[in-house]
Amino acid sequence: MSQPVVVCKGVTKTYQKEAVPVHALRGVDFVVHPGEFVSLSGPSGSGKSTLLNIIGGLDRPDSGSVVVDEVDYGGLSESALAELRLHKLGFVFQAYNLIPVLSALENVEFIMQLQGVPAAERQGRAEDVLTKLGLGEMIHRRPGEMSGGQQQRVAVARAIASDPVLLLADEPSANLDSRTTEELLELLKRLNQDNGMTIITATHDPMVMSYATRQVKLRDGAIEHDDAALPA
Amino acid sequence: MKLLLQLSIRNLLRHKRRNGMLLLAIAVAVAGVNASNTLLRGYQLDLLDTAVSNLTGHVKVHAPGYRDDPTIMNSFVIEDSFTPDVPSDVLLGWAPRVRIPGVIMSERETRGVQLVGIEPGAEGISFLRDAVIDGEFLTAADDNRVVLGKELLRQLESDIGRRLVIITQGADGLNRERGYRIAGSYDVQGTGLEKLFVFVGLEHLQALLETDAVTEVSVRLTTENYREPAKLSMAASLSDLEVMDWQELEPQAAEMFLFADGVIYVWFLLMMGALTFGLVNSLAAAVMERVKELGMMRALGMQKRTVVVQVVVESCVMMALGVLAGTLLGALIYAAISDGIDLTAWSDGIELFGVASLLVPVMLPSDLLTVAFSSMLLGIAASLYPAWRVVQVQPLDALRS
Numbered sequence: 277m278s279q280p281v282v283v284c285k286g287v288t289k290t291y292q293k294e295a296v297p298v299h300a301l302r303g304v305d306f307v308v309h310p311g312e313f314v315s316l317s318g319p320s321g322s323g324k325s326t327l328l329n330i331i332g333g334l335d336r337p338d339s340g341s342v343v344v345d346e347v348d349y350g351g352l353s354e355s356a357l358a359e360l361r362l363h364k365l366g367f368v369f370q371a372y373n374l375i376p377v378l379s380a381l382e383n384v385e386f387i388m389q390l391q392g393v394p395a396a397e398r399q400g401r402a403e404d405v406l407t408k409l410g411l412g413e414m415i416h417r418r419p420g421e422m423s424g425g426q427q428q429r430v431a432v433a434r435a436i437a438s439d440p441v442l443l444l445a446d447e448p449s450a451n452l453d454s455r456t457t458e459e460l461l462e463l464l465k466r467l468n469q470d471n472g473m474t475i476i477t478a479t480h481d482p483m484v485m486s487y488a489t490r491q492v493k494l495r496d497g498a499i500e501h502d503d504a505a506l507p508a
Numbered sequence: 509m510k511l512l513l514q515l516s517i518r519n520l521l522r523h524k525r526r527n528g529m530l531l532l533a534i535a536v537a538v539a540g541v542n543a544s545n546t547l548l549r550g551y552q553l554d555l556l557d558t559a560v561s562n563l564t565g566h567v568k569v570h571a572p573g574y575r576d577d578p579t580i581m582n583s584f585v586i587e588d589s590f591t592p593d594v595p596s597d598v599l600l601g602w603a604p605r606v607r608i609p610g611v612i613m614s615e616r617e618t619r620g621v622q623l624v625g626i627e628p629g630a631e632g633i634s635f636l637r638d639a640v641i642d643g644e645f646l647t648a649a650d651d652n653r654v655v656l657g658k659e660l661l662r663q664l665e666s667d668i669g670r671r672l673v674i675i676t677q678g679a680d681g682l683n684r685e686r687g688y689r690i691a692g693s694y695d696v697q698g699t700g701l702e703k704l705f706v707f708v709g710l711e712h713l714q715a716l717l718e719t720d721a722v723t724e725v726s727v728r729l730t731t732e733n734y735r736e737p738a739k740l741s742m743a744a745s746l747s748d749l750e751v752m753d754w755q756e757l758e759p760q761a762a763e764m765f766l767f768a769d770g771v772i773y774v775w776f777l778l779m780m781g782a783l784t785f786g787l788v789n790s791l792a793a794a795v796m797e798r799v800k801e802l803g804m805m806r807a808l809g810m811q812k813r814t815v816v817v818q819v820v821v822e823s824c825v826m827m828a829l830g831v832l833a834g835t836l837l838g839a840l841i842y843a844a845i846s847d848g849i850d851l852t853a854w855s856d857g858i859e860l861f862g863v864a865s866l867l868v869p870v871m872l873p874s875d876l877l878t879v880a881f882s883s884m885l886l887g888i889a890a891s892l893y894p895a896w897r898v899v900q901v902q903p904l905d906a907l908r909s
Binding site: 329332334335354355358359360361362363365367369373375376377378382386387389390434 | 511514515518519521522800801804805806807808809810811812814903904907
């Protein structure tokens with residue numbers, strides 16, 4: 277079997293909320309293999325977003341270890357974590373988070389520009405991805421000139437254009453209507469099935485969960501249910 | 509860098525009104541600094557010209573002891589073959605003189621003066637070059653007439669063509685007394701010089717004093733920049749004489765000259781310093797309202813230092829545009845006043861500061877570059893605090909904001 281993309285062992289995280297400790301994660305063990313489409317779900321405060329952020333290198337665990345694509349986060353500097361996010365991970369945020377002063381094409385090119393991909397190559401790749409996602413006619417529009425669904429598709433295009441090892445999506449459907457959500461999920465499904473892209477989403481949305489191939493439910497900072505733990 | 513430049517320009521265009529006002533403020537401040545610099549440089553160069561032209565030159569040679577006792581006893585003889593030890597391309601001219609105290613008497617009045625024996629042809633290096641002459645000027649070194657200031661002529665209640673008596677001390681320590689016909693009078697800006705100097709032919713004065721010596725050799729250069737090297741080389745070749753430059757001989761003018769230099773920098777700091785607070789404020793507001801966006805960029809993998817550079821580039825773009833507009837505006841102001849500002853109405857007061865009644869501005873490329881370069885440095889400095897503040901926010905906190 278191929279090397280896992282994500283290996284979390286004994287991950288704990290405690291926040292201080294008005295001097296009261298909140299245990300967001302209590303020793304989570306979690307492994308994701310290449311090609312999986314994992315849905316992290318659970319009620320608010322269950323720790324799903326915290327786990328996603330820790331896997332994404334945006335937050336650090338208090339204890340335990342996180343290894344993504346064979347890189348152990350332990351001891352990595354802030355700069356090294358940023359480098360890792362740039363080259364190995366793709367992010368889709370709840371609020372799209374596109375850069376408003378850049379066009380759709382430039383937004384998709386943004387990460388590749390940071391990576392130092394030559395102009396002609398990144399433009400070709402960005403146009404290609406946008407066209408595949410049905411945005412070929414809108415590449416020169418800025419986010420403010422697009423609908424929420426279109427913006428979220430641009431965000432997905434930005435996340436996948438540089439071919440990341442792992443795509444992380446935090447509540448990707450939160451701001452979308454059901455039809456647009458379905459379109460987005462079909463897109464993620466295609467990426468997962470056709471391209472073998474590993475995807476982890478954190479969501480409340482049953483529709484998102486239904487598209488995932490593996491359900492992981494968290495409650496009170498621990499994994500309550502994991503499809504992978506079920507007997508085959 | 510192309511990406512950062514693109515982001516910076518577009519971010520600046522995001523708030524056209526706010527950034528337009530800031531741009532205007534920078535341009536006005538830079539134009540104001542540049543325009544005031546042209547006036548200060550004009551004043552400074554006028555001061556320099558006055559100090560150097562005031563029979564001082566850039567460098568001057570005296571016999572030791574002359575400055576304490578300015579008489580013909582403290583004089584020196586120059587060879588016929590003498591020329592100052594200065595490269596010919598920087599030597600504008602030189603003039604030997606006998607300059608001693610004397611008393612001048614008309615039929616009605618008596619005054620103490622500086623009696624100056626000159627070679628008229630060599631005095632193109634002094635204020636006499638620009639003086640307005642009434643009557644005639646001296647024609648040769650053996651001219652036995654006198655030329656005196658218009659104001660002195662008025663005080664002596666005499667006139668051109670009339671005779672005067674001059675008493676001074678000869679090389680032997682005995683007084684010499686002689687009558688002179690007034691060839692003409694000179695009129696220069698300010699009455700100080702007109703009351704002080706009475707000119708007579710050098711050879712004639714030497715004959716009267718029974719000496720071949722001179723009391724000074726004044727050397728004028730084509731550029732102030734060569735003053736120090738010229739002084740040093742002349743001091744080396746005339747080791748038994750005192751060689752001094754105008755800054756030593758006219759310390760008050762030298763202080764005013766340095767003061768004007770200081771004023772240029774103080775004025776720049778006041779104008780641009782005040783503006784920098786505005787720039788810091790505006791940039792801080794601009795970046796803090798984009799904290800989520802910048803946090804997202806960092807979440808996607810942009811390094812902290814790249815965010816800092818982006819804010820700095822944004823500030824630099826703004827400052828560069830402001831400096832460009834300000835320099836053009838400053839040049840327009842300069843063009844409008846390039847003929848000079850007439851200060852005649854305040855001529856009595858400004859004479860104390862050594863300012864001519866027509867203040868002609870001078871625009872130096874080096875001043876424009878200094879203002880532009882310093883402004884860019886201030887632009888960078890102004891952006892560091894907002895940049896530092898924004899990168900203190902963790903990407904996750906920024907995304908949640």
